[in-house]
Structures are given as structure tokens and as C-alpha cells.
Amino acid sequence: MPFLIETFDKPNHQALRLEVRQAHLEYLDANVNLLLACGAKLSDDGETASGGIYLVHLNSREEAERFIEADPFHQAALFAEVKIVRWRQAYLNQKNTL
Template sequence: MQFVILCKDKPDGLDLRMATRQVHLDYLKDVGGANLLGAGPFLDDQDRPTGSMLIVEFPSEAEARSFAQNDPYAKAGLFVDVEIRRWRWGVKPPAA
């Protein structure tokens, strides 16, 4: 089952985001593995990150939630809001 994880950074969170970025990327690579279908930041009008969107595939929402909660960004307190929504890739899915 696919999920989209939508994360909104807390105000003035850019320094925390940048300080935690490498361990976050390592987590996505190492722990996300085949479960991570795509990810990237939301940007403001000056191209500064303001949040994140991840597309993941897990057997259950509980597993997707656990993955989101264990993200180093989440553990560092970067996010003011995290939403997890069940999702289906409808158009132009990545090649299998």
C-alpha cells in the first residue's frame, strides 16, 4: 500500500534542517530502501526548504507512521505537522 507523508517545518527551522540533513538522507537511503518511492523538499519563493514530501510503500499505515516518526528530521523536532495519507500512483508511475 502506498502512502504520502507530508511534513511541514516549524518556523525558523532551516538551521535545524541543514544540521540534520545528512543523517536524514542516510536514513532515507539505508532504512527507506525499496519502501521509499520518492522524496523531496517543499520550497518557499527563495528556494529554501519549508517541509518534505515522501512517497512510501508499506504493508500498513502503522509501518508508514513508524518510518515517518523515526526520520531524523522528526526526531530532531523539525516538523510542526506531519500528515500521512493513503495514496495510489495514477499517472506515470516509475518503471518497475
């Protein structure tokens, strides 16, 4: 079942984000089979990330929690807040999936 995980970086932690980014990307590559979509939330000018959105296919909220807790960004204490909600996929790649 799909889950949406939204993360919110702590203020003024861009340096930490950049420091841990490569490990984060390697973690995502290692778990690509779980990702429906994933990416950073950016400032309006597209220059500064302030968190991310993960759409993941996992069997339970507990698995979603374990997934985000294993992310190097989470382990580096980058996030001020993490929200996890069940998500119903209706459209993907411009196609109705219902």
C-alpha cells in the same frame, strides 16, 4: 500500498534542518527500497525548504507512522505537523500505472 507523508517544518528552523540533513539523507538511503519518491518542499525562489513529501510503499498506516517517526528530522523535532494519507498511484515516470 502507497502512502503520502507530508511534513511541515516549524517556522524559523532552517538551521536545525541543515544540522540534521546528512543523517536524514543517510536514513533515506538506508530505506530507499520503500521510497517511490521523496523530496523537500521549497520556497518559490528554490532556496528555503519548509517540509517534505514522501511517497512510500508500506503495508499500513502504522508502518508509515513508524517510518516517519524514525526519520532524523522527526527525531530532532523539526516538524510542526505531519500528515499521512493513503495514495493511489495513477501515473509514475510519465506512465499510467492503473
